[in-house]
Structure formats: C-alpha cells, structure tokens
Amino acid sequence: MDVDRRILANSRQCAGRFPDRPPVFSRERKVKPRGTHGPVPMPKHPRDRGRRPVLNLPGGGFSAAMLGAAARVCDGGFDMFRRPVYRRRTRQLGGARQGQGMARVLIVSSYVASGHVGLSASGAVLQALGHDVTGLPTVVLSNHLGWAHVAGGPLPVSQLRDMAGALRANGLLEDHDAVLVGYLPSPDHVAFAADLVAEMRGMDPAPRIVVDPILGDAPGGLYVPEAVARAVRERLVPLADTLTPNHFELGWLTGRALPDLAATLEAARPLAPEVLVTSPPLGAEVTGLLAVRGRRSALFRTLRRGGVPHGVGDSFAAMIAAGMAPGEALGRLDALVLCSIGAPHLAIATSAPRWVAAPAIGPESQV
Incomplete structure (x- = not known):
C-alpha cells in the first residue's frame, strides 16, 4: 500500500x-x-x-x-421509504481514470445560463452531493422567465436525438443509476424523452425513472400547452418508478378535484409505484410532502416560507433521484430554502456546507 x-x-x-x-x-x-x-x-x-x-x-x-x-430512517414503521445506497464507481473515458461519484444520474430538462432552475438546479444539487450528472437540455435560456429580458428557446428534437445517439455510440448512456425527466416544451420533446426512458428501462441494470411532471401550479393553472400536458400523462407517467407532482399537477393528471388529503391520497395511489406529492393541502402557513407507495403513505410537514427563489421543485426531484428518502430530501430542501430567502437564485453552492448536512424531517403520521 x-x-x-x-x-x-x-x-x-x-x-x-x-x-x-x-x-x-x-x-x-x-x-x-x-x-x-x-x-x-x-x-x-x-x-x-x-x-x-x-x-x-x-x-x-x-x-x-x-x-x-x-x-437512517426518519421514524419507525416507514422502512418502505428507505433508499438503496448507490455503489461508487470509477469510469474509464478515453483510457483516463475519472473521478468517483456515488451515483450517475441522467437529466432531461430545461437549462438556464444564469440561475438555478431546471437542469441548472437539479444538476447543481446532484454535484454538490457528489454525484455524476449527464444532462440533455430540452430548452436553453439566458435566465428563467421571471426576469424582464429572456433569450433562447427549445432545442430541436432532432438535435437532442443526435446528442443521445452520440452518447449511446460512446457508451455513455449505460450504467446510470437514475433518470430524471423534467421540463419538456412540446409533445415532440415528450416523445423523445419517453423513447429514451423506454430504452434505458431495458438496460441491465435498469436505472430508476423519476418523472417530475412540470405542467403548472395553483392558482395560475397550466404553464405548458395542454397538448404537452396530455402527452406527459399518456407517454411518461406510465414509465415512471417515482412521480413528483405538485398538488395542482396531480389533480390535472388524474382529472380529479383534490380538496383534502384523503382525496389527494386516493388520486395518487394508482398513478405510479411511488408518488411524492409536493404542496399537499395543509393550510396557508404549512406545506410539506405526501409520500405514497401502494397502500402505504406518510405525511411530512414544514413551514411555508416567502421570498423563495425558483427551482425548489427541481432541487427536490434531484435529491429523490439521488436516492434520498423523502424526509431526508425535505429536510435538506428546507435548509436550502432558508439559506436562499430573498436571494435572486437558490444558494446551492454557497450554502452547501449547511444544507448538505441538514437533518431529515420525520413523518408526522401515516395517512
């Protein structure tokens, strides 16, 4: 030695x-x-x-x-939400030994040159946690749409297929632990993502598929064309191992009114093997997470905070794709939000020593 x-x-x-x-x-x-x-x-x-x-x-x-x-498990009786520990790996690229990471995650989502939303948020979170990221940007923008000036637009699907083909030919699509699908601007982009996910599900070992159905939010409603939302519901949702909709998106995907937790729970159960509903109906001052797997479920609560930058949902989905248990991801997300209140962007890098080490939030109850 x-x-x-x-x-x-x-x-x-x-x-x-x-x-x-x-x-x-x-x-x-x-x-x-x-x-x-x-x-x-x-x-x-x-x-x-x-x-x-x-x-x-x-x-x-x-x-x-x-x-x-x-x-660690957040609380007794919720072992079903324990995540597998991804093996550490060393990749060989062109004969050179590359750095190790706990997991390799492929992300298909939007990208902004400045700020942390979409792939720019999920990729930064995963890298702060020590994971390897492969990114396929569906949209490239200067910044998110909340700014006065925005430039850029969707990448052509033909270009995305060429990029995926080059990754495939180089052997770089193999050996991913998870695939995270986020923002998709058109039905053709949904079809591309669905085809890629179906291909990767056939690999051995198959990666875990996490779909964040970015469709809209209350009270504004859909912020993608309805044709995109329908395509996500028909093509991507059936392929998901884990689905991370917000309360509005769950209602739209299921076509049901969700006035309370009981209705939310019943709508989530048949949708995917695991459904993590963010912002369930918990009141004006409280938010949280409803985790559903089959007939079992758990409710996690945290305070609703104002002045939070964009990209929180993307960051949460990335933590789930990294293999975190729901309570662990929510605890770290809450710490990241606290570090970012009032800032123009999520403080993913500058506050990493604080939020990466944040404790898990335990489940309040079994619903």
Whole structure:
C-alpha cells in the first residue's frame, strides 16, 4: 500500500464545523484491523481527531457519516421509504481514470445560463452531493422567465436525438443509476424523452425513472400547452418508478378535484409505484410532502416560507433521484430554502456546507 496516499478532506462534517480551515491529515498510520476493515487513516491535528475518518471498506470509500445517513430512517414503521445506497464507481473515458461519484444520474430538462432552475438546479444539487450528472437540455435560456429580458428557446428534437445517439455510440448512456425527466416544451420533446426512458428501462441494470411532471401550479393553472400536458400523462407517467407532482399537477393528471388529503391520497395511489406529492393541502402557513407507495403513505410537514427563489421543485426531484428518502430530501430542501430567502437564485453552492448536512424531517403520521 502506498503510505504517501492522502485522503481528501471534503466530508460534510469537516466543511460544516471548520469551513475556514481545511483539516490536515497525516500519512496513513496502520492500526489493528477490525473485522474485515483495513487500516484507518488517522487525523494529525488534535482538533481533527474528533472527526470521523474514511473507512477503508472493500467496495470503496464511504465515510462513516455517509453510511450512517444511508442507514437512517426518519421514524419507525416507514422502512418502505428507505433508499438503496448507490455503489461508487470509477469510469474509464478515453483510457483516463475519472473521478468517483456515488451515483450517475441522467437529466432531461430545461437549462438556464444564469440561475438555478431546471437542469441548472437539479444538476447543481446532484454535484454538490457528489454525484455524476449527464444532462440533455430540452430548452436553453439566458435566465428563467421571471426576469424582464429572456433569450433562447427549445432545442430541436432532432438535435437532442443526435446528442443521445452520440452518447449511446460512446457508451455513455449505460450504467446510470437514475433518470430524471423534467421540463419538456412540446409533445415532440415528450416523445423523445419517453423513447429514451423506454430504452434505458431495458438496460441491465435498469436505472430508476423519476418523472417530475412540470405542467403548472395553483392558482395560475397550466404553464405548458395542454397538448404537452396530455402527452406527459399518456407517454411518461406510465414509465415512471417515482412521480413528483405538485398538488395542482396531480389533480390535472388524474382529472380529479383534490380538496383534502384523503382525496389527494386516493388520486395518487394508482398513478405510479411511488408518488411524492409536493404542496399537499395543509393550510396557508404549512406545506410539506405526501409520500405514497401502494397502500402505504406518510405525511411530512414544514413551514411555508416567502421570498423563495425558483427551482425548489427541481432541487427536490434531484435529491429523490439521488436516492434520498423523502424526509431526508425535505429536510435538506428546507435548509436550502432558508439559506436562499430573498436571494435572486437558490444558494446551492454557497450554502452547501449547511444544507448538505441538514437533518431529515420525520413523518408526522401515516395517512
């Protein structure tokens, strides 16, 4: 073993507790192995010795904190929402060894040059969490539509098919852990996304398909053409393993009025194997998440906050695609929102040490 090898000090605990001073680690010191584990690198500085070192596990380098987070369940009785831990991987591109990530996620959504919405939000969140991202932008804009001046537009579907074909020919569509489908501007874009998802579902192993049906919101209604909404309902929803609609989108997809939680729950159950309904009807000052899997469900609550930038739904869907449990994703999303109130964009990068380490929100009850 190369005794000069040093470990990268980028754990969440290190960044959160000592953001202004990078920890110093000594050369690896061999200690007595415990079980099947090998030597544990020991911190050099006295102030660093309370931190959790990276364990030398046979399958890779998960930190003890990461293993604990992966095993944590928000509350007893909700083990069904436990997520699989994606294996760490090393990719070979052109003979060069590339960086490791916990998961590889393919995102099909809109992209803005400035700000964090669509792929620009979900990709940034996944990268802050240490995941690899492959992005296919359905729309390229200068910024989101809330600004006075906007330039750009949808990418031609023919160009997207060419991009996907090049990825396929280079072997870069394989070995993804999840696919996240977001904003689609036309029925042809929906058809492209559905064809790509169907292709990837046939791979071995097949990635988990997360569909964020970006159609509209209350009280404004649809903000995509109705033909797009119908295409999403007919082509994409049946392919989803996990669906993340807001309350309005769930009502539109099911064609039902959803005045209360009971109606929302009954509408969500047959729609997909797992449905995570954001902004369920919980009152003016409370928002949250209704998680539904088959006949089981859980309700998570958090405060409704004002002055929040765009991109919150995209960020939540990305966390789910990364394999987080609903309560864990909601806890981190709430911390990200708190760090971003009043800002023009979500503070994904600048506040990462805070929201990445935020605790999970436990379920209030089983509905």
